[in-house]
Amino acid sequence: MDQCQEKVLHQAQVEQAIKNIPDSVTLQSLTDIFKALSEPSRLKIVTALATCELCVCDLAAVSGSSESAVSHQLRILRNLKIVRYRREGKIVFYRLDDDHVKSLISQSIQHVQE
Amino acid sequence: MDQCQEKVLHQAQVEQAIKNIPDSVTLQSLTDIFKALSEPSRLKIVTALATCELCVCDLAAVSGSSESAVSHQLRILRNLKIVRYRREGKIVFYRLDDDHVKSLISQSIQHVQE
DNA sequence: TTGACATATGAACAGATGATCATGTGTTAA
């Protein structure tokens, strides 16, 4: 971690603060999740899926986007293991991969609505 | 909310899912917070400030960015009420505005590290 | 008042990203 060669005003605090910054892998995972939820279209999808599983076409209606746009967003959410899917004939149903994100959002809503 | 005029496969679930989507104000606040934390540079700043208050120059050292870049990011975090500051002579100290974001991040870290 | 320091800010540029459109893939029914 030999990054900063700049001037530092408060050495002790700086060292402590650096220790508190997550390692790069954790940092990446965190920013990935936050970024996934930072777009209204994706956040709509995720909050919708918090109630029940939905197919792509339903998600398009729910979020008010095109099916193509939703499909692109779902790919991002899939890659981040935020959603999973199952195919039933021609229809693909999506749902949240686990309840982590769900509780994360509900906690965030509490914060926001204070 | 007269948005979707598209085909819908599962009407009941769609209606329920739409009800579960936060109103636009809440949605905006949520995406704002998540977006603020979705950039490595800003997340570093926020996690650093979770330990103690720091001046801009310290934050530059901690996050490994230039002071100008940090200052720009701090402006964003300031506008979102995520950080506040106090001036002491020439130095400006930043700290988290409240502990909401702090607990949000610690919870997220738990999720990520499972 | 002058200079040095700490920070803020505006302009500009490069890279990232979301939506759209066109097309491809997988499934079912006829």
Place this chain on the structure above:
DNA sequence: TTAACACATGATCATCTGTTCATATGTCAA
């Protein structure tokens, strides 16, 4: 096998965003 449906994906483009550089602001000491 063909057509229709549900979805996925690649290419493109306009927009957004983070960093850098130059410059401005605010504070203090001399």
